[in-house]
Amino acid sequence: MEDLNIQEEVVLVNEHNEVSGYREKLDAHQKGLLHRAISVIIFNDKGEMLIQQRGLKKYHWAGIWSNTCCSHPRKGETFKEAAERRLFEELGFKTPLTEAFHFIYKAYDEPSGLTEHEYDTVFTGTFNNTFEFNKNEIAAISWIQPQELEKDMDLHPEKYSFWFKIIMTELKNKKVF
Numbered sequence: 564m565e566d567l568n569i570q571e572e573v574v575l576v577n578e579h580n581e582v583s584g585y586r587e588k589l590d591a592h593q594k595g596l597l598h599r600a601i602s603v604i605i606f607n608d609k610g611e612m613l614i615q616q617r618g619l620k621k622y623h624w625a626g627i628w629s630n631t632c633c634s635h636p637r638k639g640e641t642f643k644e645a646a647e648r649r650l651f652e653e654l655g656f657k658t659p660l661t662e663a664f665h666f667i668y669k670a671y672d673e674p675s676g677l678t679e680h681e682y683d684t685v686f687t688g689t690f691n692n693t694f695e696f697n698k699n700e701i702a703a704i705s706w707i708q709p710q711e712l713e714k715d716m717d718l719h720p721e722k723y724s725f726w727f728k729i730i731m732t733e734l735k736n737k738k739v740f
Contacts, residue, residue, distance in 0.1 A: 595678030629724040670725035709740035
């Protein structure tokens with residue numbers, strides 16, 4: 564469960580992704596410090612996107628629908644290594660991932676009182692087999708057509724993570740779907 568790793572350190576960076584130090588994950592989120600993050604988006608051959616409802620016991624953004632998985636690179640770990648690790652930890656499968664883009668965002672999670680301020684590198688991949696997700700990390704999953712997801716995001720933006728909305732806009736602008 565991610566909450567058990569709450570004392571892990573995140574990699575602090577500036578807006579140019581230059582490392583400025585390391586900080587306990589919870590402390591970084593309490594102070595809204597800019598740190599490295601990864602987001603993964605998995606598609607299947609039908610063009611559907613795999614999304615997840617974050618675990619209901621997550622220490623922040625609990626129960627919110629988001630991209631396939633996300634996390635933070637550890638000290639000495641590349642963005643891609645972190646993406647591959649976290650995909651397997653949360654969804655239980657491996658597949659080739661391709662770096663798509665990065666962006667910086669800052670968002671406040673009112674229920675937890677924590678702030679995400681991340682230099683987020685996004686990866687995409689394709690997967691078509693069955694899998695069993697980690698129920699300690701994820702409350703539910705869904706395969707959904709991106710156009711259907713966009714409509715639901717417009718109707719119910721509160722159901723989705725702040726960063727996922729940015730990712731969706733970027734993926735559409737890059738004509739990924």
